[in-house]
Amino acid sequence: MSAETERVWDQVEAGLSTDPAVGLNTAREACGRYAGEPGRLALVVRHADGRAERWTYAELDRACARAARVFSAAGLRQGDRVAGLLSRQVESWIVVLAAWRSGLVYVPLFCGFGSDALAYRLAASRAALVVVDHRWRAGLEPALESLDGDPHILTVTDAAGRGRRPGDRDFHAELERAAPDGPAAPTAGADPATLLFTSGTTGEPKSCVMPHSALLALMPFVRHSLGVGPADLLFTAADPGWAYGLYSTGAAPMALGVPRVLYSGDFDADAWWRVIREERVTCIAAAPSAYRRLLTPLERAGAAPPALRTSAAAGEPLDADTARRWAAGRAPAIRDGYGLSEVGMVLCDLVDGSPPRPGTLGGPLPGFEARLLDPGGEPVEAGASGLIAVRRPRYQLSTGYENRPETWAARWRGDEFVTEDRAVIHPDGRWRFLGRDDDMIVTSGYNVSPVEVERVLGDHPAVVEAAAVAAPGRRGGTVVRAVLVRADDAPPQPELEDQLRAEVTRRVGAHASPRIFDYVDALPRNEVGKLQRARLRTG
Template sequence: MNGRTAVADRVWQQVEAGLSRDPGAGLNTAQEVCGRYASAAGRLALVVRHADGSAERWTYGELDRAAARAAAVFARAGLRRGDRVAGLLSRQAESWITAVAAWRSGLVYVPLFCGFGTDALAVRLRSSGARLVVADHRWRAGLDDALAALDPAPEVLTVTPGRRSAERSFWAELDAVTADGPAVETAASDLATLLFTSGTTGEPKACAMPHSALLAVLPFARYGLGVGRRDLLFTSADPGWAYGLYSAGAAPMALGVPRVIYDGDFDPDAWWRLMREERVTCVAGAPSAYRRLLGPLAQQGVPAELRAAAAAGEPLDADTAQRWTAAGAPAIRDGYGLSEIGMVLCDLADGAAPLAGTLGGPLPGFAVTLVDASGAPVPEGTSGLVAIRRPRYTLTAGYENRPEAWTARWQDDLFVTDDRAVVRPDGRWQFLGREGDIIVTRGYNVGPVEVERVIGEHPAVAEVAVVAAPGTRGGTVVRAVLVAADPAVPRDEVEQAVRETVARRIGPHASPRVVDWTDALPRNEVGKLQRARLRSSS
């Protein structure tokens, strides 16, 4: 055993020792993120701040009791171990009540991003086989449109402003429960979550996340976020994605770290007020959010207790990082991860000071290297594809609906990504971009094929290609390049129509900010679209 392997083994041994029981004897995510702390009276788990300034405060015990009642509701609806329950929810307490209830019952939780349109919802619900959906009333109309395309359609419980409504109310059902639902014994390898990630071809991949997935992100909470019980973590990440649900959600909860979330639309001033009034010590968000927080930072100064800031979801640009630090805020620690493995590269909480535009290196417990497309190491100082040697625990055990795509990702013991990076002479990592075509915008992954399919249905569009483009305020936006089928139709009408259609059917995050027209899309000799040429022309 070499020194690096010995260090990794010690990290994973510490992770295992921090659980409430030996994972080899059984592991349940609900127990680790909530149940283990439920008996500690008054121990804060979650603060939910609303747009009107009001707040809910949930202890671990209160979350545990609500989840136990939700588990009873699911059982009364006929759900049994292994069945799937979906959550069309966002940054709200119900997201965590639903997830914890599913995990404790041996059900499989299917998180759905609230920004998905009808097509995106229908694809994920059909593929997952979800039998029940807990949906916030704000997104019920889009869900109903998606359900119309499903046969059979899952049952729906709606989170409404009042506890009773004309629809089946989530809270009314919980209020009617007289006994707790099942709490089953699960193994570390049992499926806990089915989370869909975007892909460039075919339907979105269904990441099968076992109960052991939680362990894969605990090193990030300890060494990347660097949070402990005395911290209050404000995370803006949506729990419809892996970072919000696991890395900045379940992992800190498992460490007993209280969190605060904001359930309103993004408002930089409201976020700043929240951090100041709640005395937040650590904030985690996408670089695009930090860019918009620069205004309140310059006007109001740094909240007194804020000591740490972390970013992930898209590359952190140097301008944002430098302006943030120059204003007196703690340097933003950048991070890189993926739904398949977890967070693997970051600036460590106790490591060297962050350097804008770079990453500190691999997280303890992970071995990350650069390879070519065949999995062979690249020469020192040259760029390569980011590859992760199989760690003891991974966030995903496979793609449920596309096993061949999962197998193709592995070169022997290396998970080879489409992301290109280089290791600088000082040992820091520099992310160069995505080798493939996934568009990372505002912290979300957008699959271009999904967007192209929707735009291509417009009768005035003959062909379409969707690629990433630099945003006018930094970051990356979605760019659609169209070939006209009917030149007589005004182009501005077509552009407005495709933007609105993509926003409605896939989500506003996927709607093209840039629309260009061309006589023909660039293709190679066999007719394959050359996206790289489109990206270079943006």
């Protein structure tokens, strides 16, 4: 590891409230350290009906101490698991901070999960207690019925106190009765803090063990890509059921004293812009798909609110059309990022790096070293594509797969974590993400990135969504198959297909031009909106 890389981690450690060699607790770093500063804002929660909640670090700390007492009274002890079926709401943060404070292990559950997905995660994690919002209580019941155990259920009821089922306890009523003296367990950096299940497209999801030191792995991202500090206000659109919402734009900014804004309602582009404007948000972090839906109000307004100075994206490739229209709307150029639950944010556009260029990434974040390897573990030639391999950093987001340790061990080649994602490095040092290795299309002896084909197809005004997958050719071999969602005013199919073939040939190459076109009403996506190409290959 280079001296510069070591210096980055030294700076991260120096910014903590305690020496990580002595002990480390995520709740202490993300909240408790600021609780002694009355009035210091931690969180603003805006609701669809216009209401706003404002929480200081002191208020959050007191609430999480009460929740920690509730968990203790239920018989939970250090190392037990607490699951949260919650979303962008303050209760998510009260529960997770209480779990971390108590030395419990938090299991985030995405509110879009079906009963089978919930049942698997609850059983695999051995959750002893579940906190669920009333909106998803009915959907949780089939999962609970399939379990061998009988976890405690705390329900966040609606404004009228409704939503509980027989045997449930009212979360807020329990909080009001509890003293703010819940246990603050002594934890080490290596102790587990979170058990987060990945959203793989095949096989059972892998359960990533995230220790208390996981928080430190995201500090370089907050400092060098988001570029935010205590004077900023971060609008975080990601759901805390996933690593980007829970850690990258959640606990990590909080640990640096950055106040955040959440919107609790369903996605509403006009409502988002209203919150950004009224709260004087300085930084927004969202998926490219969210930016696409924000474009029409932005173009109608003619400019972004003047306080907004930073835009960040992650979770899926950022297409050129969205980035161009966003910047043309007098909004800050979007800084793109690539990360994974196993390591953290790794490749990003940097505050002091080269200007963002859609379709490429600025390179490894300070603190991380990455290169491209072939399937045999050898470095690829300059300009060739390869698997992204990350040298073991001082801190990374996960320390293993609890349910699949052999899979975790197989991902390592010596001191490098080899991902399943493929990329290429340009001569100027910028990286281009090509997609998952198992999504690559091999046709006529060429490797075709579905991401590159989809980017071209999606730029056409008659295409709402596009996917590219491999398909058997009519004369044998493999060809590129395009699956499209057409706009209402799209030209006739033969005309549209000729235009798309020509454009892919021009921008990517004739070998990548789709030979087969299919049309659907919507593309299959997983719980976090990622395209599920595997379902298209087998469908």
